[in-house]
Amino acid sequence: MEINFSDKEISLLKRISAAAETLKVPAYLVGGYVRDKILERPTKDADIVCVGDGIALANEVAKLFSPVPSVNFFKTYGTAHIKVNMGEHGEENFFDVEFVGARKESYRFESRNPKVEPGSLEDDQNRRDFTINALAISLNKNDFGKLIDPFGGVRHLDEKMIKTPLAPDQTFSDDPLRMMRAIRFATQLQFVIEENTLDSIARNAKRIGIITQERITDELNKIILSPKPSIGFDLLYKTGLLQIIFPPMVDLAGAEYKDGHGHKDNFYHTLQVLDNISVKTNDLWLRWAAILHDIAKPATKKFEEGHGWTFHGHEAVGGRMVPKIFAKLKLPQHEKMRLVRKLVELHLRPISLTKENITDSAIRRLLFDSGEDFDGLMMLCEADITSKNKQKVKRYLENFQLVRQRCREVEEKDHVRSWQPPLSxxxxxxxxxxxxxxxxxxxxxxxxxxxxxxxxxxxxxxxxxxxxxxxxxxxxx
Incomplete structure (x- = not known):
């Protein structure tokens, strides 16, 4: 198939090809860069596999640039990295290029760190996580530009499918983080996970326990930053991974009925709020506030005779839960956590201000308590409207516009958001x-x-x- 590389990309690949020819080592462009070029997604991170010494190839490639870029290498892993500027006339156009020797891997059950030894291109493609990431393009003189696709990765890109190259149970048992990666790619690309691969994630979910929290949270954040994060959370929930990595969120699932009174499923409500806010902002922490805004509803749920289900004080209890959740997930404990906590604690306040005869005092208190995060708070409140009744949604949004207008008027008069008391x-x-x-x-x-x-x-x-x-x-x- 035809892959459209820019002139700058071809210039870079030709230099890598020339360096590989000098060293007499076969070299290939592999993985995500090939996938993203086929999908016509922007990418500046290229992975090069050579059948030989990856560090030596990186050094040889670096010599072909002026000024010569520094080569960062990791001898233990046999990898090297250079950052090259393909711009012209002072223009900056950087590519990150990583080099590694082709290898084959074998795993011990209790660890995701493999025993690595030199291998062929075939060995290297066999160890890849998914067929769409096992694509390679030859950079060798005799067949430069040839696509090597041993597992039908191009077909799976066309079918929008995530599938492992080898048996999924082996792939996920070897490196359980690949289960998170499968769901992350399905979310980012809005692909489906092939049925046998998906079933295997559910079978192997408990294996995620050998992965460090930092790696799990990194994948979770990438899911959260996707265009429609609910895809990933729904998959995490249905495969059983979410129950292991984030139990408080799973506690939100399900609706309970008593004496004809029911409450909504707060798990799927939360996913809708997350998707709603994701349309408006790429801010990771505002998205985390959407995830956690109702996190204390299970802890505060009560049934009141003649009234129905209540969740009194869930915003305050949820605020107190935020630092513990951030600590467990190894998320930062600094101002980002405090922002999320503040938004969780305040998320019901603007709703109360949609009623008539609200005093300037109440408006001033909201402005003072939210401070510079007022706009983020209002964004969260608007995302929190998930009714299927279009008239109801319209009425709520109009009410929030009135709150914004009142807040603007009071802020212009009293400057509360940046307010400091006259006496410290x-x-x-x-x-x-x-x-x-x-x-x-x-x-x-x-x-x-x-x-x-x-x-x-x-x-x-x-x-x-x-x-x-x-x-x-x-x-x-």
């Missing part, structure tokens, strides 16, 4: 001769509440008068 904690301590203590916190909070509630104007004079009176009241002045 240090100033309060100096005024009343206090050291860091509980009374300082009481005075700070009282001042903040008084200003946000509109009891006093946001000025130094009013703040000083208020704090002095409050200090007398609590006996520190």
């Amino acid at each position: 904690g240090d100033m309060i301590m100096e005024l009343f001769g206090l050291s860091p203590s509980k009374p300082v916190g009481i005075l700070k909070d009282a001042l903040k509440d008084a200003i946000l509630d509109g009891l006093i104007p946001n000025t130094y004079e009013a703040a000083l008068e208020f704090v002095t009176a409050k200090a007398r009241e609590i006996g520190v002045a």
Whole structure:
């Protein structure tokens, strides 16, 4: 078949071919780069397999560029990497090229780290995870550009299918991370997983236990960053992988009925919210907020006679769950976690502001509590509308537009999002001769509440008068 390479790509591949000819080693362009070129997806990461010394080939290729790029190599694994600029006249157009010698692998049951030894191109293609990643293009002088497709990978690309080259039980038992990768590719490319391959993932799901959490979470984040992440989560759930890697999310699944009252399936509701927000943003952490916004519903679920199912306080309980979930998944514990926690805790607040006669005080509090994350919070709230009733959706979205308008008006007047109190904690301590203590916190909070509630104007004079009176009241002045 015809694969359309740009002039710059052909120039790069010709140089690799020339270097391979100099060293007398057969060389091939393999894997994801070939797949993505056939799918006409943009890619700048090329993998080169040679039947010989990959590090030596990388060094030989580097010599053909000016200036000569540095060669980063890992002797233990026999791999090397160079970053080359194929731009012209000062233009930057970088390609990442990785080199490795062809190899064959054998695995021990308790480890995904294989015993590796030199092999042929056939051996190298046999060890690939999926047929669509086992494609190779010859860079050799006698058949330059020839596509080598031993497992029908091109056909499977055409059929939009994920399938292992060899028996899937062996493929997944050898390296269980491939189960996550199968689901990740199915999600990113919106392909289906071949039936026998999918069944094998379900059979081998428990093998994921030998994979480090960091590797699992890396694949999970790639699924979350896909155009339609629900595809991946649905597959993770149906194969049993999600039950192992992320049990709190599985707890959301299912709807319960009692005395004619039912609640929605919060797992599939969450997936819809995730897809909704993914249409609007590529921000990983806003997508995580969508995943976790209802995470505490199972823990707060109660049936109230005559009323039905309730989930009172699930936003506060969910906020407290976020740090533990992030720690378990080895996600960052810094400001990204705090952002997700904040959005989970606040996600019901804008809904309450859609009612009539909402005070400026309530608006100021939302703006103050959300701060610079107000727009992300509103995006989450709008994504949270998953009703199939189009009129209901329209009404909710219009209400949220009214909330945005009210917030804009109050923000223009009071500048709450970047608000700082007229008296800091240090100033309060100096005024009343206090050291860091509980009374300082009481005075700070009282001042903040008084200003946000509109009891006093946001000025130094009013703040000083208020704090002095409050200090007398609590006996520190």
